[in-house]
Amino acid sequence: MTLRDLVSRPEILVAPGVYDGLTAALATQAGFEALYLSGAAVAYTRLGRPDIGLSTSSEMADTMALIADRTDLPVIIDADTGFGNALNARRTMQSYERAGAAALQVEDQTYPKRCGHLADKSLIPKEEMAGKLAAMADARRHDTLIIARTDAIAVEGFEAAMERAEMYVEAGADVLFVEAPRSTDELTTITERFKGRVPMLANMVEGGATPITQASDLEIMGFDIVIFPGGIVRALAHAAQQYYVSLNTHGSNKPFSNRMFDLDGLNNVIGTPEMLALGRRYDGKA
Numbered sequence: 001m002t003l004r005d006l007v008s009r010p011e012i013l014v015a016p017g018v019y020d021g022l023t024a025a026l027a028t029q030a031g032f033e034a035l036y037l038s039g040a041a042v043a044y045t046r047l048g049r050p051d052i053g054l055s056t057s058s059e060m061a062d063t064m065a066l067i068a069d070r071t072d073l074p075v076i077i078d079a080d081t082g083f084g085n086a087l088n089a090r091r092t093m094q095s096y097e098r099a100g101a102a103a104l105q106v107e108d109q110t111y112p113k114r115c116g117h118l119a120d121k122s123l124i125p126k127e128e129m130a131g132k133l134a135a136m137a138d139a140r141r142h143d144t145l146i147i148a149r150t151d152a153i154a155v156e157g158f159e160a161a162m163e164r165a166e167m168y169v170e171a172g173a174d175v176l177f178v179e180a181p182r183s184t185d186e187l188t189t190i191t192e193r194f195k196g197r198v199p200m201l202a203n204m205v206e207g208g209a210t211p212i213t214q215a216s217d218l219e220i221m222g223f224d225i226v227i228f229p230g231g232i233v234r235a236l237a238h239a240a241q242q243y244y245v246s247l248n249t250h251g252s253n254k255p256f257s258n259r260m261f262d263l264d265g266l267n268n269v270i271g272t273p274e275m276l277a278l279g280r281r282y283d284g285k286a
């Protein structure tokens, strides 16, 4: 099913965050129907740094291409600000589409951006953002969705965020993403205002500004997509920290062995037997 079909269904689409081939493979095996390539998750894992606009458009495009090699699921990619002005956003559309993205999410922060749940964000004028959306729409060659995000709640207030959202919907956004609503009331005000006019995305960040709400409740509110972008990194970082401390303390993996895969365990998860069998088909020895 295409991403547009998945978004058009009455059921909410749950897209977990991924950041490499392994997480894409695991999320696909878990039965999700679409994935979210999170800019924050790439910054956290590849750079070991915060989500403050340090990672580059080409690092994201490379990651996108690796993920597209590993899964057939549609992938929503975080395009941050589009990495500059409308012309940069246009180029970002071209390169992310080539890398296999099914949707690009672009936001109205100044460049370099920061995580939507961090303080001290700043915004570009809404007219400039509308221009970026138009440039991206003109640049796309496929049915790639444009998810327009406004970060205005924390900067200009809720009503100003609604006005920006109105403008982005007018400018042709395929999906609306109002970042970091601070309460269930704000979540429902957004959906009441835009229901029936544009599909809407909710973002669940553990410890962020928005109350964590389960997918079924977000569906009742009227959201069409929910992303859980950074949760996988928070889960893995927690496990990795414990693993390293345990290894350093004991000089052995044994105390951790009931909390990790062994060689065969991981090989089975990533499909090693199938890949080796495929290799044998082509090795000329059959």
Ligand SMILES: C[C@](O)(C(=O)O)[C@H](CC(=O)O)C(=O)O
Residues within 6 Å of the ligand: 037, 038, 039, 040, 041, 051, 078, 114, 115, 116, 117, 203, 205, 229, 230
């Ligand atoms: C959605 C987001 O842009 C991301 O990079 O995944 C982040 C999520 C996060 O920081 O965990 C965001 O700004 O909300």
